[in-house]
Amino acid sequence: GESVGLHLPTLSVQEGDNSIINCAYSNSASDYFIWYKQESGKGPQFIIDIRSNMDKRQGQRVTVLLNKTVKHLSLQIAATQPGDSAVYFCAENARQLTFGSGTQLTVLP
Amino acid sequence: ETGVTQSPTHLIKTRGQQVTLRCSSQSGHNTVSWYQQALGQGPQFIFQYYREEENGRGNFPPRFSGLQFPNYSSELNVNALELDDSALYLCASSFRAGTSEEQYFGPGTRLTVT
Numbered sequence: 560g561e562s563v564g565l566h567l568p569t570l571s572v573q574e575g576d577n578s579i580i581n582c583a584y585s586n587s588a589s590d591y592f593i594w595y596k597q598e599s600g601k602g603p604q605f606i607i608d609i610r611s612n613m614d615k616r617q618g619q620r621v622t623v624l625l626n627k628t629v630k631h632l633s634l635q636i637a638a639t640q641p642g643d644s645a646v647y648f649c650a651e652n653a654r655q656l657t658f659g660s661g662t663q664l665t666v667l668p
Numbered sequence: 669e670t671g672v673t674q675s676p677t678h679l680i681k682t683r684g685q686q687v688t689l690r691c692s693s694q695s696g697h698n699t700v701s702w703y704q705q706a707l708g709q710g711p712q713f714i715f716q717y718y719r720e721e722e723n724g725r726g727n728f729p730p731r732f733s734g735l736q737f738p739n740y741s742s743e744l745n746v747n748a749l750e751l752d753d754s755a756l757y758l759c760a761s762s763f764r765a766g767t768s769e770e771q772y773f774g775p776g777t778r779l780t781v782t
Contacts, residue, residue: 593770602672602758602773603711648710655701655724656760656771658710 562586563651563659571665578636580662582649587630589651594623594634597661598645606634606647641666671695672761672774680780681749689744689777693761699723700742701771702734705756717742718764746779754781 563584572578584592590611595603607618609625609632616623622635636643646661671694681687693700699718703711713726717736731747740761746753756778760771 595773600775602670602760602775604670604773605770608770650710652769652771655713655716655726656703656711657713660708660710 562657563649567662569663572639573667575638578639580634580647582632582659584630591652592632593650595648596645639666670772672772674774674777678778685749686747689757691742691759693740694772697761697763698740699762701760702744703758711758749781751781
């Protein structure tokens with residue numbers, strides 16, 4: 560069965576608002592997670608990663624939070640822009656990447 | 669953009685035919701992984717090649733096979749195509765095999781089987 564999954568298949572936010580995309584995983588031994596962004600017609604693009612010895616990691620306008628107790632991670636995008644519209648995947652990396660099913664983020668003007 | 673390239677961009681084949689997809693990895697990367705992405709789904713791991721040897725395989729039948737060449741480029745071959753093989757095929761390269769390595773994806777090859 561699927562070991563990572565996303566909570567919502569779609570998410571719409573107003574331009575300028577913050578976006579939160581959630582993901583759950585089932586394997587408590589998973590120690591490395593990655594968020595990818597996939598725009599239409601393109602391959603997945605690395606956004607940010609986090610290892611299990613961390614609870615939070617920040618990048619440019621993005622933050623990933625990892626809650627190992629409930630096996631949940633989230634991607635927060637600050638001041639969402641039209642260019643952020645894409646499908647977002649969380650993936651765990653244990654020899655190979657195992658992807659969730661993705662959340663389509665739509666940014667409304 | 670990553671340095672990973674794939675060819676062809678699009679391909680249409682008939683059920684029962686065979687297909688070969690190609691991938692050139694990013695400079696300095698010796699590991700290539702292949703993924704199948706059905707419409708509306710996340711990518712599914714097919715297999716990985718490290719230094720010309722298969723280094724892990726997902727839940728795909730033997731008619732999915734691959735090669736990696738000395739320059740670390742790679743091919744994915746699919747025999748006896750089925751309608752359900754219609755998907756976006758992605759390759760990803762990384763510096764080395766194993767865990768905790770960032771993988772860089774190419775743009776994919778869109779395969780349609782009729």
